[in-house]
Amino acid sequence: MGHYLRNRLLQAVVVILIIIVGNFILLNAVPGDLVDVLAGRGGDMDADLMASLRARFGLDDPLPIRLLDYIRNVLTGNLGYSWPHSQPVLDVVLQRLPATTLLVILSVITSVFIGTLTGVFAARKAHKLTDVILSMVVLVCYATPIFLTALALMLIFSVQLGWFPLSGLTTAGAEEGILATAADMGRHLVLPVVSLSLFYVAIYARLSRASMLQVLTQDYVRTARAKGVSERGVILGHALRNALLPVITMAGLQITELFGGAVLTETIFGLPGVGRLAYDAVFARNFPLLLGILIVCSFIIVIVNLLVDLLYMKLDPRVELTK
Amino acid sequence: MTAMDTTPDTTAAKARPARPPRFQMLRRTLGTPKGIAGLALLGIVVAMAALAPILFPMGPWAMVGRPYTWPGDGPALLGTDVLGRDMTAAMFWGAQISLLVGLVSASVSLVIGIAVGACAGYFGGRTDAVLMRFTDAVQTVPSFLFTIVIVAVASPTIHSIVLAISLVSWPAVARLMRAEVLSVKKREFVQSCRIIGMTDLRIITTQVIPNALSPVIVIASVLVATAIITEAGLAFLGLGDPNVMSWGTMINLGRPAIRTAWYIALIPGGFVILTVLALNLLGDAINDAFNPHLRKR
Amino acid sequence: MTLSTPICASADPVSHPAPILTVSDLRIETTGPQPAALLESVSFDIRPGETLALVGESGAGKSLSALAILGLLPPDAMRVAAGQIHLGRTDLATLSARQMRAVRGGRVAMIFQDPLGCLNPVLTVGRQITEALRLHKGLRGAAARARAVELLELVRIPEPRKRLDEYPHRLSGGMRQRVMIAIALAGEPELLLADEPTTALDVTISTQIITLLRQLQADIGLSILMITHDLPAVRMIADRVAVMYSGRIVETGIADAVFAAPRHPYTQGLLSARPRGAIAAGAAPLTEIPGAVPQPNERPSGCTFRPRCPRASALCAQERPAMPPATSGSKAACHHAGTSTDHARAF
Ligand SMILES: Nc1ncnc2c1ncn2[C@@H]1O[C@H](COP(=O)(O)OP(=O)(O)OP(=O)(O)O)[C@@H](O)[C@H]1O
Ligand code: SF4
Ligand SMILES: [Mg+2]
Numbered sequence: 001m002g003h004y005l006r007n008r009l010l011q012a013v014v015v016i017l018i019i020i021v022g023n024f025i026l027l028n029a030v031p032g033d034l035v036d037v038l039a040g041r042g043g044d045m046d047a048d049l050m051a052s053l054r055a056r057f058g059l060d061d062p063l064p065i066r067l068l069d070y071i072r073n074v075l076t077g078n079l080g081y082s083w084p085h086s087q088p089v090l091d092v093v094l095q096r097l098p099a100t101t102l103l104v105i106l107s108v109i110t111s112v113f114i115g116t117l118t119g120v121f122a123a124r125k126a127h128k129l130t131d132v133i134l135s136m137v138v139l140v141c142y143a144t145p146i147f148l149t150a151l152a153l154m155l156i157f158s159v160q161l162g163w164f165p166l167s168g169l170t171t172a173g174a175e176e177g178i179l180a181t182a183a184d185m186g187r188h189l190v191l192p193v194v195s196l197s198l199f200y201v202a203i204y205a206r207l208s209r210a211s212m213l214q215v216l217t218q219d220y221v222r223t224a225r226a227k228g229v230s231e232r233g234v235i236l237g238h239a240l241r242n243a244l245l246p247v248i249t250m251a252g253l254q255i256t257e258l259f260g261g262a263v264l265t266e267t268i269f270g271l272p273g274v275g276r277l278a279y280d281a282v283f284a285r286n287f288p289l290l291l292g293i294l295i296v297c298s299f300i301i302v303i304v305n306l307l308v309d310l311l312y313m314k315l316d317p318r319v320e321l322t323k
Numbered sequence: 324m325t326a327m328d329t330t331p332d333t334t335a336a337k338a339r340p341a342r343p344p345r346f347q348m349l350r351r352t353l354g355t356p357k358g359i360a361g362l363a364l365l366g367i368v369v370a371m372a373a374l375a376p377i378l379f380p381m382g383p384w385a386m387v388g389r390p391y392t393w394p395g396d397g398p399a400l401l402g403t404d405v406l407g408r409d410m411t412a413a414m415f416w417g418a419q420i421s422l423l424v425g426l427v428s429a430s431v432s433l434v435i436g437i438a439v440g441a442c443a444g445y446f447g448g449r450t451d452a453v454l455m456r457f458t459d460a461v462q463t464v465p466s467f468l469f470t471i472v473i474v475a476v477a478s479p480t481i482h483s484i485v486l487a488i489s490l491v492s493w494p495a496v497a498r499l500m501r502a503e504v505l506s507v508k509k510r511e512f513v514q515s516c517r518i519i520g521m522t523d524l525r526i527i528t529t530q531v532i533p534n535a536l537s538p539v540i541v542i543a544s545v546l547v548a549t550a551i552i553t554e555a556g557l558a559f560l561g562l563g564d565p566n567v568m569s570w571g572t573m574i575n576l577g578r579p580a581i582r583t584a585w586y587i588a589l590i591p592g593g594f595v596i597l598t599v600l601a602l603n604l605l606g607d608a609i610n611d612a613f614n615p616h617l618r619k620r
Numbered sequence: 621m622t623l624s625t626p627i628c629a630s631a632d633p634v635s636h637p638a639p640i641l642t643v644s645d646l647r648i649e650t651t652g653p654q655p656a657a658l659l660e661s662v663s664f665d666i667r668p669g670e671t672l673a674l675v676g677e678s679g680a681g682k683s684l685s686a687l688a689i690l691g692l693l694p695p696d697a698m699r700v701a702a703g704q705i706h707l708g709r710t711d712l713a714t715l716s717a718r719q720m721r722a723v724r725g726g727r728v729a730m731i732f733q734d735p736l737g738c739l740n741p742v743l744t745v746g747r748q749i750t751e752a753l754r755l756h757k758g759l760r761g762a763a764a765r766a767r768a769v770e771l772l773e774l775v776r777i778p779e780p781r782k783r784l785d786e787y788p789h790r791l792s793g794g795m796r797q798r799v800m801i802a803i804a805l806a807g808e809p810e811l812l813l814a815d816e817p818t819t820a821l822d823v824t825i826s827t828q829i830i831t832l833l834r835q836l837q838a839d840i841g842l843s844i845l846m847i848t849h850d851l852p853a854v855r856m857i858a859d860r861v862a863v864m865y866s867g868r869i870v871e872t873g874i875a876d877a878v879f880a881a882p883r884h885p886y887t888q889g890l891l892s893a894r895p896r897g898a899i900a901a902g903a904a905p906l907t908e909i910p911g912a913v914p915q916p917n918e919r920p921s922g923c924t925f926r927p928r929c930p931r932a933s934a935l936c937a938q939e940r941p942a943m944p945p946a947t948s949g950s951k952a953a954c955h956h957a958g959t960s961t962d963h964a965r966a967f
Contacts, residue, residue: 011456018460030476143600145552147559148592151578155585219737225692227752227803235752239717241742260465264556278468279560283476290472297465305463317787318741 008309012230017071019298024070024290026065030287069110074107074295080288089292093274097296100266100273101170104258106189107196113249114197115204120240122205123212134205142202147264150195157191167270193268196262200254207250211243218242245316252308259304260297355611361604368598371418379412383568394586404587405576413573413596420569421551421598424485428544428550431489436496437539441532443497444504445523455501462494470553474562481564484557488550496539496546503535510534541613544606548599555595570595638708639665639796640810640843641689641728646703648684650695656917658684658698659867666811668746671837671844671852673875675890676864679913685864686813689845690724690843707811729804730813734820739788745772745799746784749806756807771802774839776832793826801832811843820850826838830856851891855879861885866913869943883927884952886944905945923955931956 054122061069073079079089109321118134158166165171170181215221216239224238259274266275274293281290313319353362394402394410401410443454461469473487507513508531516526557563558571559578570591577587646662649655660680666672670803674682675927680848687693691706691712705712707727715723724730732738748773750764759767765784772780774800780835786794797817804812818826830853836842837857846857853860854875861879862872863886882888889909920926922937929936935955943953951957 011459014456015459015463018457019464022460022464026472026476139603140596140600143548143603144596145555145592145599147556148589149572149597151574151581151588151592155581155589159582159585218741219732219734222692223732223738223800223803224740226690226724226730226805227373228721228723229751230721238740238743242740245742256463257465260468263467263471264559266538267560273833275468278471282471282562285475288475290475294464294468294472298463301463301465316742318789 004313008306009170012306016299016302019295020071020074021067023074023295024067025244027070027287047142064163079295081294082286082289082292084284084286085289089289092289093277093293096272096274096277099271100259100262100275102185103189103192103196103262103271103273104255106193107200107258108251108254110193110198111197111254112204112247115201116208116244116247118201118205119208120212120235120243122209123216124235126209126213135209138205141198142206144199144270146195146199147268150192150265150268151196153191164188169270169271179279188269188271192262192265192271194263195269196258203250204247207246208243211246212239215239215243241315245312246267248308248312248315252304255304255308256301258264259300260293353608355508355608357389357604357611358608359605360398360484361601364597364601365605368418368422368594368601371415372422374413375412375419379409379415383413383416384408386615394590395585401590402571402584402586405580405584410573410587410590413568414570414591416568417570417573417591417594418598420481420567421554421595424488424554424569425547425551425598425602428488428492428554429546431485432546433539434542435489435497436493436534437536439493440497440500441504441527441535444501444535445508445531451501454497458494458497461491464491466491467553467556470557471560471562474557475591478563479557479564484554484562484564485550488553492546492549495542499538499542500535503538504531507531507535515603537613538561539608541610544602544609546604548606551595551598551602555591634947635891637667639667640708641666641845642704643685643689643805644704644706646685646688646705647701648681648688648698649701650698650916651696655701657867658916659688661943662703662864662867662869664862664869664872666843666845667836668810668843669841670859671846671857673846673848673858673861674864675848675851675854675861677890677909677913679866680864681867682864683815686730686815686845689726689813690730691720694725704705715798722756725752725804725809726807727809728811728813729807729809729817731797731800731804731817735793735800736788738800739796741788744785744787745791748788749784749799749803752803752806756843767806768802771805772799774805774836775799775802777802792825793821794828797821797825797829801829802834805836805840808840809842811845811912813847815847816849817846817847818853826850826853833857863890866919867916868924868953870925870954871950871952872943877950881950882952883950883957884954885931885956886925887952889928909944 077090079093082089082092083085085092118138122131122138123132124254125134154166157163165188169185171184171188175181175184221234221239224234229237260278261275262273263275263278265271266273267279270276274297278290278293281287332381353359368376390405392401394400396402401414404410404413429527439454439458443458444453469491470487473490474483477483477487513526515528516530521530554563554569555571555574558569559575561575563569564573573591574588574595577584577591642665643918644663646659647657647660649657651886662681662685664672664674672687676682684693684698688700689712693700700713707723712720712723739745746765749768751760752768753759753764753767757764757767768784769780772783777783777795777798783791783795783799788799793797799816810834817833818829821829830850833844833846834857837844846854848854860873861875862869863878863884864870865886871878871882871887873883878887879891882891886909891944909928914920914924914927920937922935922939923929923941926936928931933956939955941953941955941957944951
């Protein structure tokens with residue numbers, strides 16, 4: 001197990017290095033550099049000044065030196081400076097992280113819970129009418145892009161019915177106090193969370209239905225029945241734990257997809273998360289910020305992947321043998 | 324028990340030449356309700372794409388009437404958009420764009436993924452480690468964000484969009500391909516090719532890849548669907564090719580008007596869903612055909 | 621291992637105490653538009669402390685018979701169409717779902733062929749034993765753990781305390797089957813249904829398991845329905861034998877008598893089909909009679925063994941042979957039943 005873990009960590013480090021190098025390449029592919037940006041902001045700047053600035057920032061150094069500098073910078077948390085915010089990129093990104101994290105966590109919990117419940121229920125009714133109808137609904141949810149769900153929900157529940165606020169995370173000038181703020185945030189988060197969940201509900205439903213059906217044919221389920229375990233006990237105590245193993249993997253995938261993948265949802269609902277930040281960075285052509293977001297999200301994803309692997313190892317004692 | 328368990332009718336098999344398995348697979352796929360529904364829906368979209376130049380020779384940009392005409396209120400079947408363009412024409416031409424983007428991106432990522440996965444699996448060792456860490460890295464980066472970055476860096480054209488989508492979606496193919504190649508390369512015919520001195524390149528292209536392709540084909544429909552969704556998302560963000568009228572472009576145009584003229588955004592949205600649904604149904608059917616034992620129970 | 625007369629100290633079949641299990645005229649059909657009979661008029665009984673071996677080729681319906689006793693037939697695929705199963709005086713069909721659960725693992729326990737697949741991979745051995753203890757003995761916590769250790773000792777597992785926290789994949793095949801037996805014994809059953817408990821194990825291990833079952837039988841007076849392909853095992857452990865073919869019992873009798881003088885051509889085939897050397901090699905397949913068992917929906921008219929039978933006559937094609945009424949010796953459902961020196965010689 002220690003060996004496996006060490007390998008896994010080593011792989012993660014290599015992956016992070018590759019991502020940093022990739023970022024560096026992209027950053028260099030962008031037309032214009034930091035000095036051009038400064039020149040653009042300060043009006044005219046004569047060529048001599050620009051050249052000396054380039055020298056000072058090390059932009060004239062040969063590529064390999066700049067790459068090493070870049071790697072060192074990234075690893076020490078220096079992701080560059082975001083001029084429009086007058087703040088280091090890392091600070092800007094970190095300020096936006098809580099909103100995204102909240103969104104992701106709520107959406108993962110919601111979709112795992114509802115999706116698995118639906119899937120297990122459908123598996124128990126396999127090939128009956130309920131299952132067929134559920135499968136069709138699930139299929140449509142599975143085919144609906146998240147941003148369309150978000151648009152439709154906003155149209156119905158915010159614009160038409162007015163049940164939920166149109167955009168943002170909090171109401172300006174709302175009541176003070178922790179409870180009131182939480183309730184206010186909750187109201188703002190309902191539609192974004194539902195939008196981000198529906199597609200994943202469909203995935204979990206399909207996944208857990210298939211996995212439950214597969215598990216229910218396993219011999220140990222028959223053993224449990226032969227032991228006198230009740231139907232409920234068979235499902236909850238024996239089948240579900242095994243059937244949920246692929247769900248864990250999928251939940252890890254969902255978390256990693258939504259960090260930085262919620263651009264559209266955050267934009268539609270005007271949530272102050274990293275996705276929205278990325279959207280703004282694109283149109284401000286603020287590439288250091290955009291790539292900073294990419295790096296931070298990648299870091300988070302690498303860590304989440306490691307944690308999911310650990311969790312999986314804990315839940316499935318056989319993993320140590322197969323890896 | 325399933326139909327698979329019945330012993331084959333040997334007399335019939337002798338009477339006519341053996342049917343190629345691929346064809347049988349196709350028949351089995353398309354015979355299921357899911358297969359039929361998927362094909363029918365996809366047929367609609369393909370027909371729209373094919374008929375666009377015939378039915379709407381003026382293209383999707385021509386103004387035909389007053390802006391914001393609701394579907395059914397004017398001559399344009401699906402209404403007109405914010406500038407008085409015919410939504411129907413936009414939908415038909417958009418079908419072309421979506422299918423094109425979907426097919427080309429899927430093909431490019433299949434090519435990349437198959438090449439990377441086949442090399443990693445076939446050569447193993449250090450090559451495998453390097454290629455797979457690279458694959459890991461691409462898979463780790465949040466894919467939609469990555470697509471946005473590439474398109475923004477390269478400026479949005481239909482080419483950069485297709486390229487960006489392909490560049491983020493090949494890792495799944497590579498993983499699948501690698502796993503399959505690992506098992507194929509142990510088989511006898513590959514071993515014997517080595518013994519008779521075939522070059523690695525020939526073995527990979529003529530022996531290994533063809534025999535490892537089946538599971539990859541299964542995910543092709545997913546790739547096409549994902550590409551279509553991604554293109555629509557990009558266009559919705561305003562990162563579409565400004566010279567191309569795609570469904571996503573129309574959703575983007577309709578977004579500011581969502582309070583009053585929601586049909587402008589939701590009709591193209593419906594077409595995206597329809598197409599993705601068709602592809603998913605087809606994908607499910609193909610998947611069932613390749614794994615018949617999973618179909619029942 | 622010696623192949624002398626089996627020792628069955630625990631039971632005296634001649635004295636006929638009341639059976640603890642009586643299966644009478646059991647008929648199981650597939651569900652669906654054209655029901656096929658998987659089992660037809662299957663009758664047998666098991667007396668306290670006795671071992672009945674159910675033998676026959678694959679697909680004969682042996683497992684179905686055992687599953688039917690526990691009411692564990694797959695409900696969407698098949699149903700009991702006729703017949704009764706009595707446990708003691710109780711007709712199992714009259715029991716409620718809750719009462720039936722008390723029987724499963726309580727009065728009747730079952731072990732299966734593949735002990736790895738039969739143990740839940742994500743639960744520890746201890747959890748799987750204590751679950752049965754909780755259900756049938758009301759034991760929880762430390763008491764359940766202590767009893768679980770005793771059970772593991774009973775099935776001769778070394779270092780039982782350590783094994784409790786182990787997961788099944790860490791154990792060897794023989795060890796897993798011992799754990800299965802420990803789980804089965806948790807409810808202190810009167811009857812153990814053992815469905816090919818040694819088929820998945822290699823010879824020495826399977827002998828150990830059979831020996832263990834015999835010892836347990838002597839120690840705690842267990843009755844066993846032993847389903848197996850392993851004829852040496854049958855000789856070691858069985859008091860009586862029932863031979864199944866194509867959904868029916870075709871011959872039944874005291875084990876020694878059946879082995880010494882099989883009366884049904886199928887039984888004779890089974891016994892002679894075994895190459896002599898294979899006795900030591902353990903579970904050899906029973907499929908060396910030419911031909912195959914017909915599918916349940918493709919059974920021939922008259923005697924279902926007819927296409928493979930060397931003694932088949934015109935009568936066999938017209939009339940399905942019935943099982944004669946009880947006799948003290950063995951009996952066979954065959955129009956031309958009788959011993960043949962030719963076949964007896966093989967043993
Ligand atoms: N789920 C099912 N649906 C339909 N038929 C079944 C099902 N399970 C078993 N059968 C049929 O029931 C018959 C008896 O099966 P059973 O498992 O009892 O055989 P067996 O004697 O235990 O054989 P084996 O030695 O292979 O375990 C077989 O013909 C089999 O095809
Ligand atoms: S009844 Fe006839 S066919 Fe059947 S076993 Fe006896 S002799 Fe053979
Ligand atoms: Mg069986």
